[in-house]
Amino acid sequence: MALEVMARADAPIPLEASFRVEPGELLALVGHSGSGKTTLLRTIAGLWRPQTARVSVDGDVWLDTAADINLAPHRRHVGVVFQNYALFPHMTAAHNVIAAMDREAPNPRAEAERLLALVNLPGLADRKPAQLSGGQQQRVAVARALARRPQVLLLDEPFSAVDRATRERLYDEIIALRAHLKMPVVLVTHDMNEAERLADRMVVIEKGRVVREGTTAEVMTDPVALRTMGIREVAATLPAVIVEQEEDGLTRLDASAGPLFLPRVDAPVGTRLTIRIPAQDVILSRTRPEGLSALNVLPATVTLVRLGEGPGAIIQLRAGDDLLLARITRRSALALGLAPGVACFAILKAVAVAQTNVGGAG
């Protein structure tokens, strides 16, 4: 029932990759632009044929260069959300969705409205794409991709064409939508943080090759993979709730590990937030620090230590129910005797609100 992909090519870009995605699993193909991740997605969809490749889904072979099998894109049951959505400009939102349905589908209009409601776009079925905002267009594109009842869902940088605030909302919607998705899902992105938020597993692609593959937590704490993506990208995200707006302009939040103080967050008490803590903004101490200007200190336990080949190390910590990442030097990691199970304190130099679920109280 899984999607299996193997691709090898010399041109136009060198490519040597293989991976497998289980039903219901979301795999992120992460890499810089030009790394070949989109080419892999196009190979799955049938929009590109590498010199040597094999793509199979649920045992159906879509592409096998060795056996000279190459199904045309319209014969592959695939749902694709394109980077700029590629909605049909002359059709309404509903017709865009209907266009992707089986022609014998009973009551297509009702099905289109059901799908548009599923992606949080009720009531706009009769609008043309030009009359919709970027975020709304993306939702139509997702509904259209699902309308085919695809065996595989492919998302090609689907969040890159909208502004940051909209992107945060769309992340939440995709996370909620995943409960309804039983097929393998492949997300192509250059944004490590996005992959961390959405993916179960990650495949890091560099110059057409897989340099790291594993669960999101594994890849995110792997110095080799992180070097590919840039250390600045790495950040832990954890949920918190606003408990008080204090008089000196700070907002107090509760995370599972303890209280956090942020400069005024304009949202009512009870609002649920996601907090982003970049790995390079976390300092570790074996004893509870005193006389420090840092406001946010959380007790934590080391769960994983990754010493890189260079002077750096990534420490994964459990703080309450959540995971933190700290980027420190290799020398400090050894001097502090950090090893799984060791208790320490995480001093947070910077904490930012990554996302607000307004009205999400309770």
Place this chain on the structure above:
Amino acid sequence: MDWTALFLSLRLAGWTVAILLPVSILAGRFLAFRQFRGKGVVEAIVMLPLVLPPTVFGFYMLMAFGRNSPVGAFWEATFGHQLVFTFEGLLLASVIFNISFAIQPAQRGFEAVPVEIREAAACCGMSPWRSLWSVELPLAWPGVMTAMVLTFAHTLGEFGIILMMGGSIPGETKTIAISIYDRVQAFDTAGAGIMSATLVAISLVTIAATYMLSARVGRRLS
């Protein structure tokens, strides 16, 4: 007013458009989407009738389809009359001469359809034919329609080729443009004037109708 000539011209223009509509769609789409060796040569040949003097074109047509040519000889053996100086011959010449007018704007129309939109159509499960009908044609329609209007108007006014290929046989090859020339030669300025004015009116109506349809398509897209 030479009604016979006018109807003959309209009939010729109508048939030319009817034959070239599918040609313009298929050839225009092919040239817009496919890359192949010698594409530039093909495009140059398609452009040729646009720059050749119609009399030169007509001369070669006469040579190619006259009773001494293989095509002309075959036609005469099969149908019992020669191809040139008949409506069929005229139609053949008209179709060939209008290929540039029919294919070029259609090609531009299809080129305006983004690759991503066509890929999306395929990924929505649309066969190439369904994609052409539901997605590409509605988007390329302004170009295809321009092609057909140009072909129609151009055929209506064509003079040189028709004189070379068709002569001036009433009801068979004597089109409105030839008839106007005849009237002028016969010093019937009034008759030529009425027919010329009629052609102007038909052209205006055609262009107005095109603009109205284009505007409607434009509204459909926005």
